[in-house]
Amino acid sequence: xxxxxxxxxRTHGCGELRPVHLGETVTLMGWVSKRRDHGGLxxxxxxxxxxxxxxxFSPEINHxxxxxxxxxxxxxxxxxxxxxxxxxEGTENTALPTGEVEVEVQSxxxxxxxxxxxxxxxxxxxxxxxxxxxxxxxxxxxxxxxEALILRHRxxxxxxxxxxxxGFLEIETPxxxxxxxxxxxxxxxxxxxxxGEFFALPQSPQLFKQLLMVAGxxxxxxxxxxxxxxxxxxxxxxxxxxxxxxxxxxxREDIMDLVENMFCHIFEKVMGIxxxxxxxxxxxTEAMDKYGSDKPDLRFGLELTDITDLVKDSGFKVxxxxxxxxxxxKGLRVPGCAHYSRKELDDLTKFAAVYGAKGLAWxxxxxxxxxxxxxxxxxxxxxxxxxxxxxxxxGDLLLFVADQPEVVAQALGALRVEFGKRLxxxxxxxxxxxxxxxxxxxxxxxxxxxxxxxxxxxxxAREEDLPLLASEPxxxxxxxxDLILNGVEVGxxxxxxxxxxxxxxxxxxxxFTQEEARDKFGFLLDAFEYGxxxxxxxAFGLDRLIMLLAGKDTIRDVMAFPKTQSAxxxxxxxxxxxxxxxxxxxxxxxxxxxxx
RNA sequence: GGAGCUGUAGUGUAGCGGUUAACAUGUCGGCCUGUCACGCCGAAGAUCGCGGGUUCGAUUCCCGUCAGCUCCGCCA
Numbered sequence: 001x002x003x004x005x006x007x008x009x010r011t012h013g014c015g016e017l018r019p020v021h022l023g024e025t026v027t028l029m030g031w032v033s034k035r036r037d038h039g040g041l042x043x044x045x046x047x048x049x050x051x052x053x054x055x056x057f058s059p060e061i062n063h064x065x066x067x068x069x070x071x072x073x074x075x076x077x078x079x080x081x082x083x084x085x086x087x088x089e090g091t092e093n094t095a096l097p098t099g100e101v102e103v104e105v106q107s108x109x110x111x112x113x114x115x116x117x118x119x120x121x122x123x124x125x126x127x128x129x130x131x132x133x134x135x136x137x138x139x140x141x142x143x144x145x146x147e148a149l150i151l152r153h154r155x156x157x158x159x160x161x162x163x164x165x166x167g168f169l170e171i172e173t174p175x176x177x178x179x180x181x182x183x184x185x186x187x188x189x190x191x192x193x194x195x196g197e198f199f200a201l202p203q204s205p206q207l208f209k210q211l212l213m214v215a216g217x218x219x220x221x222x223x224x225x226x227x228x229x230x231x232x233x234x235x236x237x238x239x240x241x242x243x244x245x246x247x248x249x250x251x252r253e254d255i256m257d258l259v260e261n262m263f264c265h266i267f268e269k270v271m272g273i274x275x276x277x278x279x280x281x282x283x284x285t286e287a288m289d290k291y292g293s294d295k296p297d298l299r300f301g302l303e304l305t306d307i308t309d310l311v312k313d314s315g316f317k318v319x320x321x322x323x324x325x326x327x328x329x330k331g332l333r334v335p336g337c338a339h340y341s342r343k344e345l346d347d348l349t350k351f352a353a354v355y356g357a358k359g360l361a362w363x364x365x366x367x368x369x370x371x372x373x374x375x376x377x378x379x380x381x382x383x384x385x386x387x388x389x390x391x392x393x394x395g396d397l398l399l400f401v402a403d404q405p406e407v408v409a410q411a412l413g414a415l416r417v418e419f420g421k422r423l424x425x426x427x428x429x430x431x432x433x434x435x436x437x438x439x440x441x442x443x444x445x446x447x448x449x450x451x452x453x454x455x456x457x458x459x460x461a462r463e464e465d466l467p468l469l470a471s472e473p474x475x476x477x478x479x480x481x482d483l484i485l486n487g488v489e490v491g492x493x494x495x496x497x498x499x500x501x502x503x504x505x506x507x508x509x510x511x512f513t514q515e516e517a518r519d520k521f522g523f524l525l526d527a528f529e530y531g532x533x534x535x536x537x538x539a540f541g542l543d544r545l546i547m548l549l550a551g552k553d554t555i556r557d558v559m560a561f562p563k564t565q566s567a568x569x570x571x572x573x574x575x576x577x578x579x580x581x582x583x584x585x586x587x588x589x590x591x592x593x594x595x596x
Numbered sequence: 597g598g599a600g601c602u603g604u605a606g607u608g609u610a611g612c613g614g615u616u617a618a619c620a621u622g623u624c625g626g627c628c629u630g631u632c633a634c635g636c637c638g639a640a641g642a643u644c645g646c647g648g649g650u651u652c653g654a655u656u657c658c659c660g661u662c663a664g665c666u667c668c669g670c671c672a
Contacts, residue, residue: 034632034633036630036631036632036634037628037631037634038628038629038630038631038634038635039627039628039629040628040629041628041629041630041631042629042631043630043631043632043634045632054631054632056630056631058629059629060629073623074622087630088630090630091630091631091632093631093632095632096632099632116606116622116623117606117607117622118606118607119606119607119608120607120608120621120622126607126608126609127607127608128602128603128607128608128664128665129664129665130603130663130664130665131607133664183671183672184670184671184672185670185671203671203672204672228671228672229671230670230671231597231669231670231671233666233667233671234665234666234667236671354599354600354667354668355668356668454672455672456672482672489672491672492672539672541672554665564663564664564665565664565665565666566663566664570663570664
């Protein structure tokens with residue numbers, strides 16, 4: 001019995017068969033999704049990439065095939081030749097696109113048997129992530145994983161078509177590149193030819209794409225793998241994919257306009273959805289004030305309210321003290337939660353504590369009046385003005401955080417999102433795009449006692465804010481923009497610095513000596529002296545975007561072979577130790593070998 | 597670096613200071629010609645993640661450790 005497909009040629013995908021194929025003799029190849037053995041009649045759901053179809057084995061059609069089918073099990077790989085026929089009246093399966101027809105099998109070839117898989121190959125597996133990742137090739141056999149990766153292909157295809165149409169060139173940049181300061185930790189690759197020296201894997205193609213602008217390519221894009229050796233999250237993997245773009249002779253408006261058009265194209269082609277344009281814009285300051293986040297989820301309200309001015313002179317020392325120390329007090333009105341128990345409120349306090357809040361004050365507007373452990377510290381008119389400011393009504397719970405502005409934003413911003421979910425204020429079908437603009441150029445890093453770039457060190461300041469760089473650098477705004485979707489940052493970019501003087505000025509603000517700047521970025525500074533066009537660009541986290549389109553909670557579900565939270569590949573067992581010989585060639589010594 | 601959750605037949609779960617460790621599903625055997633979560637009968641399948649402690653006795657309580665996940669820090 002051969003296990004090759006010699007002499008056979010697949011004619012259809014399992015999921016393609018319809019009544020129009022009635023009477024046709026077809027050859028199908030695929031996996032056994034399910035076998036139902038009735039003794040004298042065997043049904044098999046045969047699955048391939050295109051879907052499933054029921055095939056029927058009967059001793060009256062082909063006795064040998066029937067006998068062989070008795071030995072077939074889940075995930076066996078079969079080739080069958082048979083005739084498409086109408087299912088008998090009343091036995092159609094409306095749950096299956098192919099449910100009106102079935103294939104009466106005339107001959108069967110078992111191309112490969114299969115061990116019993118460690119979990120079901122089905123739509124909704126509840127299998128342990130451990131097992132899914134270890135047997136990733138089986139996990140990826142599941143229809144919803146296949147759909148996610150097919151969706152991913154269609155998105156990248158739509159992107160390439162769109163950008164090609166507009167004169168963009170896809171150009172590759174090095175994976176083995178130079179380690180640079182700033183930003184994330186680099187993944188390092190030792191050089192055998194240059195012992196003791198290392199390449200770094202790119203955190204992004206940033207510098208190369210700017211140099212492509214210097215080179216005169218004018219419109220560049222790349223679907224680029226990027227690497228960052230930082231701790232993982234549901235939406236962060238050590239290697240991930242960016243849609244990276246850069247353009248010459250453009251303004252911020254040009255870029256934003258192009259990007260909006262591109263997303264409309266993607267959504268129309270892939271999702272069949274027409275996005276409203278233009279995308280709303282919100283300044284960084286407004287986002288932080290109203291939502292406590294630079295990537296607010298705008299699908300629901302629950303805005304934060306500043307009450308610093310109302311409480312700074314109050315008798316409540318906690319609030320007044322924080323205000324006197326340069327802090328602020330903000331409140332969040334949670335509709336209909338005045339009934340929260342002591343325990344629920346304690347849990348909210350713990351929730352806020354994760355984000356650094358030292359406490360969480362609350363007021364409940366119950367039927368019996370205002371309940372709050374802190375109300376006794378306020379005069380009636382103060383309570384009155386607070387509840388009025390928050391537009392509170394009976395049944396509402398008011399939550400307050402008093403702290404430095406960053407802590408208040410983080411803690412209340414997180415509570416806002418939490419209640420958005422708890423109170424079902426979010427429409428899961430909505431795709432809410434927005435731009436966040438006018439980010440500050442710099443922030444002060446308390447640990448390193450120096451300025452650091454919020455976007456990256458190549459971002460240009462807004463023209464009108466250039467003078468501020470010398471006087472009050474923290475007040476200078478950047479020509480930077482982030483694209484957010486449903487509270488997730490899906491992309492960010494900026495107009496870049498394109499002359500040596502401005503770039504050197506920024507490096508010096510960041511605390512680089514001239515020598516350091518020349519050592520790390522000399523090639524860029526040099527390039528700026530050979531006729532560099534004004535340019536700017538943007539990069540998108542492709543994995544995150546696909547995750548949102550696919551309705552998944554983690555980018556692992558839209559990547560073929562992701563890593564665990566400890567940055568390991570459970571299938572290949574990477575990373576792993578290397579031989580002494582390999583180390584020797586690289587002139588490397590490993591200090592401690594943890595025995596695994 | 598830190599916090600939390602999870603870890604029990606292949607898989608998903610239940611359980612409890614003393615059990616023959618339960619249920620579903622899968623697997624294996626038997627029966628079954630219209631099922632599609634097929635049905636019926638039967639069987640096998642567990643070092644209760646690992647190590648230590650408390651206890652007469654630990655899967656259960658405590659400590660540690662490993663793995664996975666979520667989050668903070670970190671990261672655009």
